[in-house]
Amino acid sequence: MGLGRNPQDLPSALINTPVPTFQLPPIKGQKKGFSNLDLLGQVTLVNVFGSWCEACRLEHDLLMNISKKKLVPIFGIDWQEPNPMAGPAWLKRHGNPYTLVGNDPKSRGAIAFGVTKAPESFLIDKTGVIRFKRTGRITEALWNETVWPIVQELKMQ
């Protein structure tokens, strides 16, 4: 039954709705942040992370892989960093899979996506509509079984 569920896992209220308007400044060391407009015209993966987030570190290798193979462009939201250098330093150390990274110390980006913890990831289709949400890190299995098939499907639309 549903007894094994985590009562805190929120389904997304935004599935099949357009990405809300938001604008995030760049992290230190980058010139450009990103906004909802950058998510139009192609299938994208939006990933919320933070240098403080353990599970993000575990997920990172998968993201680096996806970025190297250019499977789908990944946009990063660097969430709740108390220190503006923490995010850039983390990316420098572990690699940067993101096409663009937005700095989100005040949760404006996170709130736009209805995020409650990190990591969370979203698949956005070409018209800017949110089609999939994942709370928690994307595992290899999940990518292969669920996420990548959805990406391919969205690409064909």
Next chain:
Amino acid sequence: MIVEIGHFALVMALCISAIQATLPLLGANTNNRAWMALGSPAALLQLLLLAIAFAALTHAFVTSDFSVITVTNNSHTLKPMLYKVSGVWGNHEGSMLMWVLILAIYGAAVAIWGNNLRPTLKARVLGIQGLLGFGFLLFIIFTSNPFGRLIPAPINGQDLNPLLQDPGLAFHPPLLYLGYVGFSTTFSFAVAALLEGRVDPAWARWVRPWTLAAWGFLTGGIALGSWWAYYELGWGGWWFWDPVENASFMPWLAGTALLHSAIVLEKRDSLKSWTIFLAIIAFALSMLGTFLVRSGVITSVHAFASDPTRGVFILGLLVVSVGSAFALFAWRGPVLRGSGVFRPISREGGLLMNNFLLSVAAASVLLGTLYPLFLDVLDLGKVSVGAPYFNSVFVPLMTPMILIMGIGPLLNWKRGDAIIALQKLKIAAAIASIGAVTIWFVIDKATVLAAFGIGLALWLLISTLTELANRIQLFRIPFFDTWRRIRHQPRSSWGMTLAHAGLALAIAGMTASSAWRVEAIQTMKPGDSVIISGFNFTLRNVQNIKGPNYLASRGVFDVRRKQSFNITLEAEKRIYAVSRQPTTEAGIYSTFLGDLYAVIGDPDANGGFITRLYFNPLVSWMWVGTFLMVLGAGISLSDRRHRVGASAERKVPGSVTA
């Protein structure tokens, strides 16, 4: 070695409980004296064995034996001794062991003090207690064994949450469990009576002390929990309708209804089905609470991080025990027809009405607590049911109940005269209305509901005192005669007066502290002053101090009011060394009319500190009120009539007083 002894004792207790669960019950059915008599020694032996097991676990904690998994998960060598001991029950396995220990304590208590019970009934009560013990011991041994070993043993345990390092934590769970689990005894009595096929005033008299004990402990446990929340949380809140709080409150509501229903059964041989039903429900709600806390299905600050398999086991126990009880209840329906007849307007009528309101309240709290779970399990979405819901449902139900509580005790049994009763309550009604209007006018015209709440509290208090005055014929007869009446009042009537008056005080405290709390949040530098409710708070200084395992900044406030009042409040913000977790210790000073409450926060860039200062009206009235309620239960318990003469099963003629 000691751990092994404890483990062995635990398994032995399971075997003994199996014996206790079967032979006395069979013996009662076949009138086998020897088997019936086995109940008492089995119960006592079970208590002894579980005490040994509990002592063994405590020893493991006290000696920091990290080869025991439970100790590793919940203890640390640097912990002060008191917290090593309270850590025994500060986790799932240990607290379940405490649960069955208390179950055994109640069983043994029935064995020792139940000598005036009919032998078949006593055997059956102990048998059911044994069955419950058996079920829970199975649960512990198979899913939550506290004696599991960890080889190789680690050098030290996992860090202990500093919020658990608290002397109050030592008292809250045991007290709460003495309440919760106490309703197992009333459950056993109810099922035993159903098995006997006899629910009569004698049974009600025998069951009353157990109900009083469980109810008293539960009231105390809940109040203690609220008190600590108030002192620790840093903004003066004391009730959050958190699912686990609700889990203790629902048995309390059912238990209150049970207490009063049993009175009607005892005096008037009526409300039989209802009383048995409540006895079953009260314990069912206790078990449900246990399930909710330990299964991981709800979101709560209290919840143990546990796994669903444990939840399923407890749910199974719940279904089996409560289900069989209800099946018995249905089968024995005919036996539960009472002989007492009464009019709607009568003492019984009033008690029945309040029973009904308490039950609807309990059902509503249950609905609100479980609703999110239902929707989630059925995949219908996620919804939150928080304080706003419970407040809007609970308060309207309690209002008529409090009104009736004032009139009820003044009505006669069987057929009461409402007009005469209301005439006696003219003064109470007058004081309540004038009081409410005055407060509304003087304090804050925006809070009509709060003024109404105070009015209700006044009504309850004055009508309770009026009833007492009426019974002793105060000012109506010579004082010497009144004094004689006072001396001859049965203790249980003092219990009622104290408990009802205590509730009135508590209601006043709850209303005032919720509605008229004054809060001031600002940044203060040393020397700055803020005035709240006529009190002048001056921040004298903020020092950095070092505690045994924490660093803190301590803010010292001077609080003055006019010339006469001058006190010092100390508030701290602590960071514990190992876990880096911050806690606040508020500075609190209680006056008759309210608490002064100060919290020191983080410093800002300019040498100032964030401070939160509160005046919380009538807070101590809540604690005094609930204390009076517990005291009332205790005094009622000490009534000699519970012990002497209870063995005679004569029908008690309708009497006027409680």
Next chain:
Amino acid sequence: MKFSSLALFFIFVAVSTTTFPPATYAVDPSEILDNPILEKRARHISKDLRCLVCQNQSIDDSDANLARDLRILVRERLIMGDTDHQVIDYVVSRYGDFVLLRPPVKAITALLWLGPLIFALIGVFGLIRYFRRQTVAAKNEDEI
């Protein structure tokens, strides 16, 4: 009664990775709006919004980061001119009904809101039937 360092807290927390912040110092002086009417509205709205990273608190009570950010967001939208409803709808559109501490009145929560009323009605019916039976029994007694 004067209490200082030895204050008391009761919680059962499994000593695991899940520690949670106590609901202590929530609203910051720096968050407080200059306009007291708007601030009052902000506090009122905040009390009805659930802190999503806490166990069972409103964003007004919690000192979690996300709670603070949501409090600031609520105030910003009030300054921008939103009504209370609009602010709440804004948050609900992103987080769903779960974020409301007072469950919305919808088809799915109909049973929740009507439940107490239904219980009360069942009880009242039961009481009426009970007293009717009693009156009949009493009449029979009198007749005999």
